[in-house]
Amino acid sequence: MKHTIAVMVENKxxxxxxxxxxxxxxxxxxxxxxxxxxxxxxxxxxxxxxxxEDEKILEQIKKQLNKLIDVITVIDFTKKEHAxxxxxxxxxxxxxxxxxxxxxxxxxxxxxxxxxxxxxxVIESVGEQEQIKQLLDGLKVFGVKELIRTGxxxxxx
Amino acid sequence: xxGAQIVLECLKKEGVEVMFGYPGGQxxxxxxxxxxxxxxxxxxxxxQAAAHAADGYARATGKVGVCVxxxxxxxxxxxxxxxxAYMDSIPMVAITGQVKSMLIGNDAFQEADVTGITRxxxxxxxxxxxxxxxxxxxxxxxxxxxxxxxxxxxIDLPSDVQMADTEFVWPEEINIRSYQPTYFxxxxxxxxxxxxxxxxxxxxIYAGGGVITSGAxxxxxxxxxxxxxxxxxxxxxxGCFPARHALSLGMLGMHGTAYANHSIMExxxxxxxxxxxxxRVTGRVDKFAPGAKVIHIDIDPSSISKNIPVAIPxxxxxxxxxxxxxxELKNPPNxxxxxxxxxxxxxxxxxxxxxxxxAIPPQYVxxxxxxxxxxxxxxxxxxxxxxxxxxxxxxxxxxxTFISSGGLxxxxxxxxxxxxxxxxxPDKIVxxxxxxxxxxxxxxxxxxxxxxxxxxxxxxxxxxYLGMVRQWQExxxxxxxxxxxxxxxxxxxxxxxxxxxxxxxxxxxxxxxxIEKAIKTDNTVFIDFRVEQEENVFPMVPAGEAINKxxxxxx
Numbered sequence: 001m002k003h004t005i006a007v008m009v010e011n012k013x014x015x016x017x018x019x020x021x022x023x024x025x026x027x028x029x030x031x032x033x034x035x036x037x038x039x040x041x042x043x044x045x046x047x048x049x050x051x052x053e054d055e056k057i058l059e060q061i062k063k064q065l066n067k068l069i070d071v072i073t074v075i076d077f078t079k080k081e082h083a084x085x086x087x088x089x090x091x092x093x094x095x096x097x098x099x100x101x102x103x104x105x106x107x108x109x110x111x112x113x114x115x116x117x118x119x120x121x122v123i124e125s126v127g128e129q130e131q132i133k134q135l136l137d138g139l140k141v142f143g144v145k146e147l148i149r150t151g152x153x154x155x156x157x
Numbered sequence: 158x159x160g161a162q163i164v165l166e167c168l169k170k171e172g173v174e175v176m177f178g179y180p181g182g183q184x185x186x187x188x189x190x191x192x193x194x195x196x197x198x199x200x201x202x203x204x205q206a207a208a209h210a211a212d213g214y215a216r217a218t219g220k221v222g223v224c225v226x227x228x229x230x231x232x233x234x235x236x237x238x239x240x241x242a243y244m245d246s247i248p249m250v251a252i253t254g255q256v257k258s259m260l261i262g263n264d265a266f267q268e269a270d271v272t273g274i275t276r277x278x279x280x281x282x283x284x285x286x287x288x289x290x291x292x293x294x295x296x297x298x299x300x301x302x303x304x305x306x307x308x309x310x311x312i313d314l315p316s317d318v319q320m321a322d323t324e325f326v327w328p329e330e331i332n333i334r335s336y337q338p339t340y341f342x343x344x345x346x347x348x349x350x351x352x353x354x355x356x357x358x359x360x361x362i363y364a365g366g367g368v369i370t371s372g373a374x375x376x377x378x379x380x381x382x383x384x385x386x387x388x389x390x391x392x393x394x395x396g397c398f399p400a401r402h403a404l405s406l407g408m409l410g411m412h413g414t415a416y417a418n419h420s421i422m423e424x425x426x427x428x429x430x431x432x433x434x435x436x437r438v439t440g441r442v443d444k445f446a447p448g449a450k451v452i453h454i455d456i457d458p459s460s461i462s463k464n465i466p467v468a469i470p471x472x473x474x475x476x477x478x479x480x481x482x483x484x485e486l487k488n489p490p491n492x493x494x495x496x497x498x499x500x501x502x503x504x505x506x507x508x509x510x511x512x513x514x515x516a517i518p519p520q521y522v523x524x525x526x527x528x529x530x531x532x533x534x535x536x537x538x539x540x541x542x543x544x545x546x547x548x549x550x551x552x553x554x555x556x557x558t559f560i561s562s563g564g565l566x567x568x569x570x571x572x573x574x575x576x577x578x579x580x581x582x583p584d585k586i587v588x589x590x591x592x593x594x595x596x597x598x599x600x601x602x603x604x605x606x607x608x609x610x611x612x613x614x615x616x617x618x619x620x621x622y623l624g625m626v627r628q629w630q631e632x633x634x635x636x637x638x639x640x641x642x643x644x645x646x647x648x649x650x651x652x653x654x655x656x657x658x659x660x661x662x663x664x665x666x667x668x669x670x671x672i673e674k675a676i677k678t679d680n681t682v683f684i685d686f687r688v689e690q691e692e693n694v695f696p697m698v699p700a701g702e703a704i705n706k707x708x709x710x711x712x
Contacts, residue, residue: 014284021277022277060459072335
């Protein structure tokens, strides 16, 4: 099962390596990881989506993260009301003839074309993961050439 | 002041009396200032030994051990020693030279990413980039190393930072917002624990290294006597409870006493204090102590419920929490039936070895060291059979008198650790119980001992094999002895060439006189005991079995 946790850390060099190293050393899986500065430039926020088979492993992940000296707080969003988003960029095959069909789909799943190349278009979409999944499914018929996503970010309500 | 002077000034303020290490190019500015310092410095013959010696000093005293090495190979040679300290939660500060700040990342001569390499084996580490941060970092390093669950902290110090000048400001206060260890147990949890203790019919105390770290041995004894519970301990817990006490069960686990293992399996309440239910203790986890509820006291929340489900977790310092329990616990349970059962186990499954052949039983050597030193020596060990026999046949009465690499199991640990312990307590007898394999891993420290008159005694249980690996090959690999028959130098001549005393013992009747002679000799002594070659450590629980599935060692 996937769990989303937020980790507030000291904004110092090497902290990302400490967190990532903890996961690899103890054999935990990271599904996605996003890091950025917060309002306080001395603190960085990480949103980590972890794959944990059971509650015990999730508990252990949280405890081990808390043990790192540079970790200030660990928030588990599993049972906490929160808002979450992910940004995805998708490059698809593009012909002007398809424009209307594509735009109809984008309207439905909150995406937009941000760049048009010779035979390709880059689409951006921000949303919850289920909505992004549906958009990607809908885009398949045009031919998805490349895909990149930021990983989830989350904030407590 | 220069960075190098600031380091030395900080070490002095932290109360450092002795450090261990080895110089080199990128730590030269430090060593130049050390020339004018009055802090004692022990030049080892290998950086690994410097780390182990600092670790041995820390285990013997409870103070922070300090080791120093240069960049690159100097620092990587410390790695085994740092990992050893990390696994056993030993307070240590390691200072390493680093190439100049501007050269970092350029693959400069003797450059290694030491903070990267040591990240998973330190409690925390620092790369100092600005000399103005140096005093604060050193203060934090000592604080982090010695508080909470202790551990090693490494400070990587580029040579230009050692030379840079700044005003020295000693930070009187430390406040690390993200590091606030819990020291007192939650009162609600204490109450719940007391309720369980009172209901228990077959309580048992399982104590680990945390009891020694927190200095909780007196509270532990008081509680054991108050609730009349037998006490067993882990390898790291040896010395936390007097081995000759009526409630003592000795060490449990893979090579623990059979009666400790049977007792814990039959208990209905395990009071775990500063121990972590390591796999060498629990054996097969799903078969471990099926009828027991567990109260787990530990300062590290991540140790609780990691391996074994826990009924009552109590996070905090063992000494405080045992004190809290003692204060509130009235009307302890009646355990006389249970103690009868435990005593029956003790009678049925005593520790035992065969003493028939002409050769010297290795266990006999340790018994004789125990008797000759009246159980009052500091014992360090290497790793393998020598280590396990040292846990079984020496009767420890005090904390910090058994010094051994528990978690990492580092061969070559005992001899340099003995140096550290002896420097801490020059008036105590310090014995390293060694094997002929392990002792060859840091044997160069004979030079350090003789040069600095660190008179440790090394009892080599010489059986011509890497004994523990041989034992596993005998029992589990059809006696296919692959790369375990090991040759050794003539230890007597070797010791002599370093200026130490070597004694060869081939007969049982010469064992005790050799030990007495070693104790009386004002020098480092190697005793080469030629012991029974294919003796096994029993009792033994094969890896992955329930801990009452014991083989061997029955009288």
